[in-house]
Amino acid sequence: MIVNTGWLLDYLSPKIPLPDLLTALPRVGLDVEAAHVLSRELASVRVGFVRAKRPLEGTTDKFVLDVEVAKGEVRQIICASAHPIEAGWGVPVALAGSELPTGITIHEEHFHGVLSQGMICLDGEMGMTAKGTGLQVFHDEAVLGKYLPEAMPITEALVHMKVYPNRPDCLGLIGIAREIAALLGLRLTLPEIPPPVAASDAAVPVTIKDRIGCTRYTCQVISGVKVEKSAPWMASRLLATGSRPINNVVDITNFVMKEWGQPLHAFDLRNVRKKIVVRRFKTGESLRLLDARTISAAEEVSPLAIADARAPMALAGIMGGEFSGIADQTADVLLEAAHFEPTNIRLTSRRLGVSSDSSYRFERGTDPNETLEAARNRASALLFSEAGANSAGPVVDVYPKKAKRAVFSLSAERVSGYLGIPVTREQVHASLTALGYACSENLKRIHVPTRRVDATDAVVLIEDVARVIGYEAIVPRAAAETPTSGKTSTLDTARATARTCLTGNGFLELRGVPLEPLEGEAQFSQLPGASVVLQNPLNTDLARVRRSLVPFLVKTAAVNARRRATTFRYFEIDKIFSRPAEDLAKEPVEHWALGILMGGAATDADWSTRREADFFDLKGTVESVLEMLRVPRPVFEATDIDGYLAGTAASVVIAGERMGVIGQIAPDHLASRKILNAVFAAELFLGKLVASALATARYEPLPRFPGIFRDLSFVVKKDVAYAAIENAIRAAAGPYLEAVDCIDVFAGKGIAADGRSMAVSMAFRAADRTLASEEVASAVDQVIAHLAKSLGAELRG
Amino acid sequence: MQPIGSPLSDLLDRALTQISQTDSLAALEQARVQYLGKSGELTAQMKLLGGLPPEERKAFGQAVNTSKGRIEQALEERKGAVQQTAKPAGPSLDVTLPGRRRLAGRVHPITATAEAMKKILLGLGFSYDDYPDIESEYYNFDALNTPSWHPARDLHDTFYVGPGQLLRTHTTAFQARVMRASSGQTPIRAMTTGRCYRADDIDASHYPIFQQLDVFAVGRSITMADLRWTLTELAKGLFGPEAQLRFRPSYFPFTTPSAEVDVSCVVCRQQGCALCSRTGWLEVLGSGMMRPEVLRAGGLDPEKHQGFAFGIGVDRITMLRHQINDIRLLYDNEEAFLRQF
Numbered sequence A: 001m002i003v004n005t006g007w008l009l010d011y012l013s014p015k016i017p018l019p020d021l022l023t024a025l026p027r028v029g030l031d032v033e034a035a036h037v038l039s040r041e042l043a044s045v046r047v048g049f050v051r052a053k054r055p056l057e058g059t060t061d062k063f064v065l066d067v068e069v070a071k072g073e074v075r076q077i078i079c080a081s082a083h084p085i086e087a088g089w090g091v092p093v094a095l096a097g098s099e100l101p102t103g104i105t106i107h108e109e110h111f112h113g114v115l116s117q118g119m120i121c122l123d124g125e126m127g128m129t130a131k132g133t134g135l136q137v138f139h140d141e142a143v144l145g146k147y148l149p150e151a152m153p154i155t156e157a158l159v160h161m162k163v164y165p166n167r168p169d170c171l172g173l174i175g176i177a178r179e180i181a182a183l184l185g186l187r188l189t190l191p192e193i194p195p196p197v198a199a200s201d202a203a204v205p206v207t208i209k210d211r212i213g214c215t216r217y218t219c220q221v222i223s224g225v226k227v228e229k230s231a232p233w234m235a236s237r238l239l240a241t242g243s244r245p246i247n248n249v250v251d252i253t254n255f256v257m258k259e260w261g262q263p264l265h266a267f268d269l270r271n272v273r274k275k276i277v278v279r280r281f282k283t284g285e286s287l288r289l290l291d292a293r294t295i296s297a298a299e300e301v302s303p304l305a306i307a308d309a310r311a312p313m314a315l316a317g318i319m320g321g322e323f324s325g326i327a328d329q330t331a332d333v334l335l336e337a338a339h340f341e342p343t344n345i346r347l348t349s350r351r352l353g354v355s356s357d358s359s360y361r362f363e364r365g366t367d368p369n370e371t372l373e374a375a376r377n378r379a380s381a382l383l384f385s386e387a388g389a390n391s392a393g394p395v396v397d398v399y400p401k402k403a404k405r406a407v408f409s410l411s412a413e414r415v416s417g418y419l420g421i422p423v424t425r426e427q428v429h430a431s432l433t434a435l436g437y438a439c440s441e442n443l444k445r446i447h448v449p450t451r452r453v454d455a456t457d458a459v460v461l462i463e464d465v466a467r468v469i470g471y472e473a474i475v476p477r478a479a480a481e482t483p484t485s486g487k488t489s490t491l492d493t494a495r496a497t498a499r500t501c502l503t504g505n506g507f508l509e510l511r512g513v514p515l516e517p518l519e520g521e522a523q524f525s526q527l528p529g530a531s532v533v534l535q536n537p538l539n540t541d542l543a544r545v546r547r548s549l550v551p552f553l554v555k556t557a558a559v560n561a562r563r564r565a566t567t568f569r570y571f572e573i574d575k576i577f578s579r580p581a582e583d584l585a586k587e588p589v590e591h592w593a594l595g596i597l598m599g600g601a602a603t604d605a606d607w608s609t610r611r612e613a614d615f616f617d618l619k620g621t622v623e624s625v626l627e628m629l630r631v632p633r634p635v636f637e638a639t640d641i642d643g644y645l646a647g648t649a650a651s652v653v654i655a656g657e658r659m660g661v662i663g664q665i666a667p668d669h670l671a672s673r674k675i676l677n678a679v680f681a682a683e684l685f686l687g688k689l690v691a692s693a694l695a696t697a698r699y700e701p702l703p704r705f706p707g708i709f710r711d712l713s714f715v716v717k718k719d720v721a722y723a724a725i726e727n728a729i730r731a732a733a734g735p736y737l738e739a740v741d742c743i744d745v746f747a748g749k750g751i752a753a754d755g756r757s758m759a760v761s762m763a764f765r766a767a768d769r770t771l772a773s774e775e776v777a778s779a780v781d782q783v784i785a786h787l788a789k790s791l792g793a794e795l796r797g
Numbered sequence B: 001m002q003p004i005g006s007p008l009s010d011l012l013d014r015a016l017t018q019i020s021q022t023d024s025l026a027a028l029e030q031a032r033v034q035y036l037g038k039s040g041e042l043t044a045q046m047k048l049l050g051g052l053p054p055e056e057r058k059a060f061g062q063a064v065n066t067s068k069g070r071i072e073q074a075l076e077e078r079k080g081a082v083q084q085t086a087k088p089a090g091p092s093l094d095v096t097l098p099g100r101r102r103l104a105g106r107v108h109p110i111t112a113t114a115e116a117m118k119k120i121l122l123g124l125g126f127s128y129d130d131y132p133d134i135e136s137e138y139y140n141f142d143a144l145n146t147p148s149w150h151p152a153r154d155l156h157d158t159f160y161v162g163p164g165q166l167l168r169t170h171t172t173a174f175q176a177r178v179m180r181a182s183s184g185q186t187p188i189r190a191m192t193t194g195r196c197y198r199a200d201d202i203d204a205s206h207y208p209i210f211q212q213l214d215v216f217a218v219g220r221s222i223t224m225a226d227l228r229w230t231l232t233e234l235a236k237g238l239f240g241p242e243a244q245l246r247f248r249p250s251y252f253p254f255t256t257p258s259a260e261v262d263v264s265c266v267v268c269r270q271q272g273c274a275l276c277s278r279t280g281w282l283e284v285l286g287s288g289m290m291r292p293e294v295l296r297a298g299g300l301d302p303e304k305h306q307g308f309a310f311g312i313g314v315d316r317i318t319m320l321r322h323q324i325n326d327i328r329l330l331y332d333n334e335e336a337f338l339r340q341f
C-alpha cells in the first residue's frame, strides 16, 4: 500500500513534522518497505517556463510546448490537455531520463512524429497532494531552472508499506491515523460527514440469498450526479497513491476506500432492474468483468454475485461487471456498501484468478458496523459535494445477524505477567481507549471494535498495550523459572565429531542444495524406493529432493575444476530422502548422511613426492571417521552402485547392516565436467552409525609382557581378498595373536601372472607371561599350513 | 705434591692443554693413548715408582694418581663438548621449504554460525534436536495458527511433495512436536536448526533453500522481558558485548505480541553505512509470545502456560557476520570462498 503522508495528516491534529511521522510508522507495526521523501526525490524536477504553445498537428487534445528549462535552454515537450497550460507560465518539468517518486520514468518520445523531451508534472504525478489546481504554476521568472524543492516547500513523502494480514483496519488511512494518534498522543480528526439526507424516496429493494457469503448489504440511490473529472485535491490523492483517476463517481468510491478501508461499489441505476439479489451464480450464467474477463458458474463452488432481477451485475466484493458501471451519461447512482465473508472472497478470488483492491480488503476482513456506515455516508456526502448529486434516497440496509463486539477482561497483572514489566491499570485503560476499545474502569469488560478482526483473544489486547507503551519499555530480564541445562542429541554430537575429524584431515565442508534435477534418479543412491518429487517445482533444476549427497559433491568438484582446482577434498552432512514406494500416500523417509569426496594429490604443498590419492586414501579417511565415532570395525564388501566405476565400489558393513558405500566415481561423470583426476566418494548413513556406536570405553589393563613379532611373505592368487587372508590368519594363529597388518602387496616381476605376493606382520603376546619362542613358532606354522590349505598360499623365501 | 716445574706437573699441564684443544673424538683418543695408554707418558711415570726411595714412594704415587684422575676427567668433559659441536655433518636442510601436509579443512560458514548460536543457547538452557524437513501441513501451518484459509499462507510459497506433505517453510514447525513430546511437562526450552524451503526465485538476497534456527521457551511465567533478555545474550555472544537490540511491532500468525528484532549495525557501530542502509540497524529475526492456539496445539493449557519463540535466518546472520553481500556465494561452495572462514 502506498501512503501519501500529506493525505494521512488530514486525519491527525496537530500536524506533526514528516520525520516524526516516519519514525512513528514502524512503531505502529506497519512494515515500511520504502519511504520516498519528496523533497529529496523531486530534485530532478525543475521549474521551466513555457515560451510557446501550439497544437500538435493531427490531434485535438495535445499541444507542443517550447519550455525554457534553464537560462537560454529550451526543450520541446508535448503535453495532453489534462490541465490548462499557458505560455508564460512556470511549471514543474521532468526531463527525459529522470524518474519520479511515483515510479513514472520519463523518456524521449515521438508523438505523430514530433519529439517530446520531457513531461510537465501534475502534483499527483509527482506524488504530492494538490492544494490548488493540481499543477504548480510559477510566475516569478526568478525560479526559472531551479529545482522544485528550492522553488517551493515540499513536506510530503510517499511511503510504501506492508499492512500485515492481521490488521485490515489499517488498509485505510483513518485506521493508520488512529494508531499514530494513540501512540503519539495526537487527536484523530475524522472527516465531517453530514447525516444522510433522504430527499427522495428512490430505493432498490435488497434480498440476501446467501447469508453466509454476505453478512450485510446496504445501498442508497443518489440522484442527479454529473459524471466528470474529479477535483484536483481528490485526483491528486489518487494519482499520488498509485490509482488512476477515472471520473468523479468512481474516484469517490476509490477515495473513500483508501480513506476508510471499506470497499464501495457504484452502479448506474439504469442498469439495475428492479432489485438487488445477493446470490450464487446459477448454471449457465456468466458475467463480463470490468477487466474484460468473463466468469461463469462453471465452478464447483459457484461464485457469489450481486444480481438484479435478471442477471449478475458484479462478482460480489471482487469486481463489477463491465456493463453495470458508471458511464459518462450516468445521472443516478446506486451506491453499495456491504460486508462479505472473508474466506469466501479469498477462495473465489484465488480460484478465478481475479483480484482487486476490494477483494484484497474483503478477504482480510472489513468492519460490518461503524466503518461500513461511515464510509457509505462519506461517499454519499462526496457525491453531493464533488459530483453534483441533488437528492438521495433512503438507505436500504439488510443485516440479518448483527456482528457483536467481542468482550474481554484483562487485568493489569496479566499484562505485567505477560510482558515482564510493571504495567498499571491506568496504562492499560488509557492505551486501549486510545485505540478505540470501550473499557470499563476495572477492565472487566473491554469491548472490541468490530473493525479489529484480529482481536480474537485477550493477548491481542496485550500487544496493543505494549505497542502504545512502546516495545522499548520492555527491558531484558532473565526468566524467573529455573533453567535446566541444555542438552543436545547424540546425532548432533556425531556431526560435530565427523566435522572435526574431516576438517582435521584437510576436507572442506560444503553446504549443498538439497533440490536437484529429475534426471539421473538412481545415481549414487543407496536408498530403495522412489524419489521425493516436488509437485510444484520452481524450475526443472530444483525438481526433486536429493537422495544422495554425492552428486552435489561431484558438481562442486566441477565448479572448482573450472577455477583450476586439481585437488578435491570435500564433505557434506545433510539429509537424503526417498519414498518407500511410488505411492504418494507413503510417507517419505529422511536419513542423515555424510558424503565425502576426494581426488587429486594425496597431500597439498608437496614439493618432493607428489602422489595421487586413491581408493585407499579415502577408505582410510572413512575408517578414521568411523573410529572417531566409536563404531565397531566395519567390513568392506564389493558392491555395484550406479554412478561408481564398476568393480571399485564397496559397501561399508557393520554387524551385517550396510552403513554406507565407498567407490570411485565413474569417469563419464567427470569427463564432461573437465575433471581429469580419479575421484572417489563415500556416503555414510550417519544416523545408523550413531545407533551402532559403542558404549563409553572401559579401561583394559596395559600389556606388561613383551610382544613377539613375525613377518610372513607369501604368494596367493589375485582373486584372494586380503580380508580372507587376515581372517584365515586370525582363525589359525591361536589365542596369542594380538594384531595382523598388511605390510606389502606386490604383483609383477617374479610372480605368476595370476598371483600376487603379500607380506603380513603378526604380533603375538600373552597377558600374563613372556611367550616362549617355540609357542610363537608353532602358531606361525599353523598359520602357514592353514593359508596353504584354505587359500593356496605359497610361502616365499 | 710435586713442586711446580717438576716433570709430573709439566706433564699434567701439557696433557690438559692438549686435551682442551682437541676438536674431535679421534684426537681425544689419541691424547688418551699418549698419556694413559700402556706405554703412555703418565704410565711411564708410574713405572718410575719402584726406583724411588721408600719414603718418597707414597707421595709420588698419590701425585701420579691425582694427575691421572684429572686427565681422565678432562678427557671426559672434552668428549662431551666435542660431541656437542662436532656432530657428523648431515645434509644441509632448507627449513624454509613448505611443510608437507594437507591444507587444513574448514567448516562451512553457515555451519559455523549455526554452531556458534547453538553453543550460546545450550548455555542458556535450550536443548537441541533435529526435526523433519518433509513436514505435514498440520505442523507447518495449522498447529501454528495458520489454517488453510489464513491470508498469512500467502506469505509462504510452499513446495508440496504429496497430499498434505510439504517441505517445511520454517523450522518453527517443530514447536507443536516438541510440546507434544513433553506431554504437558514444562518448562520447555527447545531449539532446532535446519533447512527450510520456499519457492523464491534466486537472486543476491533470495534462495529457495535457506537455513533457520528456531527457539522457544514455555513455562508458567515466561515473559516478553525474558525473550528480550535471551535475545540480548544471544546478540552479545554473536556480535560482541556492545551489540544493541531494537524491538519493532510485527506480525506472525503464531505469536502475539510479535516483534521484529534489529541489531545495531555490526559494521558501522550505528554511524550509518551501506550494509544497514544508513539506518544503523540490521533486521535479524522475528520473535514474540506464543499464541494460545499454538500452545493448545502442543497440548498445553494457555491459561496456565505462556512462552516466547523466535526464529533466525542463519544464512542472513552468516552474511552479516562476514559481510557477504550475495547469498549465492554460500551455496556455490567455491574453494576460494570456503577457505576464507
Ligand SMILES: [Zn+2]
Binding pocket: B265, B266, B267, B268, B269, B270, B271, B272, B273, B274, B275, B276, B277, B278, B280, B281
Ligand atoms: Zn551500518
